[in-house]
Amino acid sequence: MGTRRGAVLIITIIIAAAGAAFYLHRPAPRDLILATTTSLQDSGLLDVLVPLFEAKTGRRLKTVAVGSGQALALGKRGEADVLLVHSPEAEEAFMSQGHGSERLPVMTNDFLVVGPPSDPAGVGGSPSAAAAFQRIARARALFVSRGDASGTHARERTLWAAAGINPEGERWYQQTGLGMGQTLGVASEKGGYTLTDRGTFLTLGKNLGLKILGEGDHLLVNTYSVIIVNPEKSRNIDTQGARAFAAFLTEAETQGIIGRFGVERYGAPLFSPCGAYGTPQR
Amino acid sequence: MDMILDGILKALCLLVTLDAEVRDITLLSLAVSSSATLVSLVVGVTVATAVALTEFPGKRLLISLINTGMGLPPVVVGLFVSIMLWRNGPFGFLGILYTPLAMVIAQALIATPIVTGVSLAALQHLPKDLRLQILALGATRRQMVWILMKEARLPLLAAAMAGFGGVISEVGASIMVGGNIKGYTRVLTTATVMETGRGNFEVAIALSVILLLVAFAVNACLTWIQQRRRPR
Numbered sequence: 118m119g120t121r122r123g124a125v126l127i128i129t130i131i132i133a134a135a136g137a138a139f140y141l142h143r144p145a146p147r148d149l150i151l152a153t154t155t156s157l158q159d160s161g162l163l164d165v166l167v168p169l170f171e172a173k174t175g176r177r178l179k180t181v182a183v184g185s186g187q188a189l190a191l192g193k194r195g196e197a198d199v200l201l202v203h204s205p206e207a208e209e210a211f212m213s214q215g216h217g218s219e220r221l222p223v224m225t226n227d228f229l230v231v232g233p234p235s236d237p238a239g240v241g242g243s244p245s246a247a248a249a250f251q252r253i254a255r256a257r258a259l260f261v262s263r264g265d266a267s268g269t270h271a272r273e274r275t276l277w278a279a280a281g282i283n284p285e286g287e288r289w290y291q292q293t294g295l296g297m298g299q300t301l302g303v304a305s306e307k308g309g310y311t312l313t314d315r316g317t318f319l320t321l322g323k324n325l326g327l328k329i330l331g332e333g334d335h336l337l338v339n340t341y342s343v344i345i346v347n348p349e350k351s352r353n354i355d356t357q358g359a360r361a362f363a364a365f366l367t368e369a370e371t372q373g374i375i376g377r378f379g380v381e382r383y384g385a386p387l388f389s390p391c392g393a394y395g396t397p398q399r
Numbered sequence: 400m401d402m403i404l405d406g407i408l409k410a411l412c413l414l415v416t417l418d419a420e421v422r423d424i425t426l427l428s429l430a431v432s433s434s435a436t437l438v439s440l441v442v443g444v445t446v447a448t449a450v451a452l453t454e455f456p457g458k459r460l461l462i463s464l465i466n467t468g469m470g471l472p473p474v475v476v477g478l479f480v481s482i483m484l485w486r487n488g489p490f491g492f493l494g495i496l497y498t499p500l501a502m503v504i505a506q507a508l509i510a511t512p513i514v515t516g517v518s519l520a521a522l523q524h525l526p527k528d529l530r531l532q533i534l535a536l537g538a539t540r541r542q543m544v545w546i547l548m549k550e551a552r553l554p555l556l557a558a559a560m561a562g563f564g565g566v567i568s569e570v571g572a573s574i575m576v577g578g579n580i581k582g583y584t585r586v587l588t589t590a591t592v593m594e595t596g597r598g599n600f601e602v603a604i605a606l607s608v609i610l611l612l613v614a615f616a617v618n619a620c621l622t623w624i625q626q627r628r629r630p631r
Contacts, residue, residue: 133437147494148497150497155596158593159593159596159597159598161597164581167581177583179497179578179580179583180578180580180581181497181578181580182579194485194487195486195487196485196486196487296596297596298595298596298597298598299595299596302598320597320598321597321598323598324598324600325598351486351487353486353487353491
């Protein structure tokens with residue numbers, strides 16, 4: 118009867134599954150985990166830097182692209198070795214609470230206030246970013262917020278505070294809870310205003326019906342910093358690898374690559390490097 | 400509309416030129432989802448057979464739970480598996496978070512209730528007298544189970560297809576436990592999400608088309624096996 122054949126079939130399936138699992142789990146030397154922001158992944162910069170670092174050090178770097186808020190939370194729990202984030206206030210709190218052992222500025226770009234080309238709230242030509250936000254609130258024009266505790270969202274809250282406005286709960290203030298690219302898409306479709314980093318806006322610009330309406334304010338400077346997670350947080354943290362990555366990001370050669378990134382595609386660099394072990398630009 | 404056409408053209412272009420990155424992403428999708436489906440088949444069909452052939456108190460409750468599990472949201476599974484596999488979590492010592500193996504585990508958890516539910520329905524749908532008849536003809540218990548499975552093989556293959564369809568198309572768990580790491584845990588669905596976020600809609604559409612083709616090819620194979628010898 119078919120019993121034997123059935124047994125053979127089941128055993129074959131089990132062996133195949135075990136084989137596939139074994140094949141898929143090529144055990145690597147302890148991988149370094151970098152928690153970073155979606156804006157860096159979406160800009161394509163990590164696709165350039167990560168292979169360079171891996172080639173130089175022979176270490177595998179696992180990049181997990183989440184919002185800055187989640188990246189810092191992962192660092193706090195000791196689930197990542199090194200962070201590359203842009204949320205200065207949250208980073209300072211992270212450092213002062215002893216979660217990180219070192220924090221170095223890597224590069225900057227800037228945030229932009231963008232909105233529909235018709236600019237119903239008359240935001241263009243505002244003297245400052247805070248004034249632009251005040252005009253949006255006064256006109257009760259739709260503002261699309263990230264609402265995801267990312268670095269951009271944190272900066273947006275700082276700007277609302279500077280404008281002396283609490284937009285939470287207002288009908289014209291909508292939160293997407295999505296990444297920058299998707300939030301820009303929502304703002305574009307609904308004809309709303311939003312705050313974006315320049316990198317993502319340049320990357321997506323061709324598909325968006327949005328225009329730059331505010332830029333150049335000191336509150337719009339966007340600094341990315343590398344943070345080495347405090348090794349005392351968990352015995353699993355690979356400080357040596359984290360240090361190597363921080364050193365790689367801040368060395369002259371990498372800084373040069375960062376400074377040139379995007380020139381070919383957009384005609385202008387997306388980031389300006391802070392210089393080898395430069396001082397924070399705020 | 401132009402964008403969709405461009406996307407389909409791009410998909411053809413990527414397929415014809417056998418773009419190395421797209422090929423690796425596609426193969427990984429297939430490997431992860433097939434392994435997860437195999438695991439869920441072994442576990443699911445075993446559980447379904449045990450439940451279908453035995454009577455015990457709480458059987459209805461268990462079946463309700465299995466049927467509820469068929470709609471298990473992938474993000475919930477992803478979050479749960481992530482927390483379990485965190486370095487400082489209960490299974491952190493394995494060091495498998497952000498690996499394809501972690502994705503197999505998460506997808507197997509999603510597919511197992513689906514496979515169990517469909518198999519259970521199939522086995523329970525067999526005429527009750529069939530079992531008695533087989534035993535009366537002098538078959539051992541093991542032979543009886545085998546004959547029942549052969550009898551129910553059409554719906555059992557449907558269970559495999561449902562399980563595979565559930566996991567190859569799932570993105571929530573894969574992105575959470577795999578991390579969408581380039582060249583390591585990036586699969587078709589997570590790459591599609593990322594390319595959409597990057598505004599590369601043509602590439603995103605191309606990846607979607609490839610995903611549909613892969614799902615179609617696998618289901619076509621399974622359907623061919625299923626329909627090869629029609630039951631009398």
